[in-house]
Amino acid sequence: MELQTRLQANLHNPQYTLNKALEKLNIAMGLYQTMQFEDELYKVRKGAGYIVNFLSSGIAYMNQTYFKKIPDGVGIISIESIPDDFIRLCEAIIKANSSKELKKLCYE
DSSP states (O other): OHHHHHHHHHHTOHHHHHHHHHHHHHHHHHHHHHHTTOOSHHHHHHHHHHHHHHHHHHHHHHTTOOOSSSOOHHHHHTSSOOOTTHHHHHHHHHHOOSHHHHHHHHHO
16 A cells, blocks of 8 residues: 555656656657667667657656556547647557658657
């Protein structure tokens, strides 16, 4: 119970959640840089999936919440403040058919 109280306190601490969101953003940016050197679709698709996952977690932290499961469309839509076009870009990444297209979408 003490752990749960501590976790809730962390979520209500704006400085803590900002730091966690920035950590997730830095990881996503590192993945994007690495992805630029890949050409095989399956590797780029995997990298894009991880980028979406880390950015979704960062958005959740900025909203002082978290995902109880792996993020999905329903989980992120229920979050209060989402960057413009984030959902559209996530859906476009899922539907992308080429490495070039995935890289372009992840850059946006």
